[in-house]
Amino acid sequence: MQSYTIGQAARLLGVSPDTARRWADAGRVATHRDENGRRLVDGRDLAAFSVEVAQAGTGDEEASYTSARNAFPGIVTAVKLGDVAAQVEIQAGPHRLVSLLTREAVEELGLEVGMRATARVKSTSVHIDRT
Secondary structure, three states: OOEEEHHHHHHHHOOOHHHHHHHHHOOOOOOEEOOOOOEEEEHHHHHHHHHHHHHHOOOOOOOOOOOOOEEEEEEEEEEEEOOOEEEEEEEEOOEEEEEEEEHHHHHHHOOOOOOEEEEEEOOOOOOOOOO
């Protein structure tokens, strides 16, 4: 079974290493020490905890009514407007999401660099790579 350092776990959870350490210190996620004394999180424990964190959410979001279950809250990092189409980039934790949409939709939403936004993904084809 693969284990992750606190830093690796933090990157996968989209939080700072300090936050991951605090969660481990509080017993929210189980850790163990390797032969060098580094604190590690078992992969299965990290997977279960990541689901728990995602389901808990931040609590400050309004209820969402959508069939798209893959939500990535983040910050808009780029908006490129064309005559008809637009490209919007969102950084959501360690994930960079790029969406192509109409210019009209970008203008209606008032999307600008630096504002919070949530990318919602619904797809019939999702590719998974083993890393």
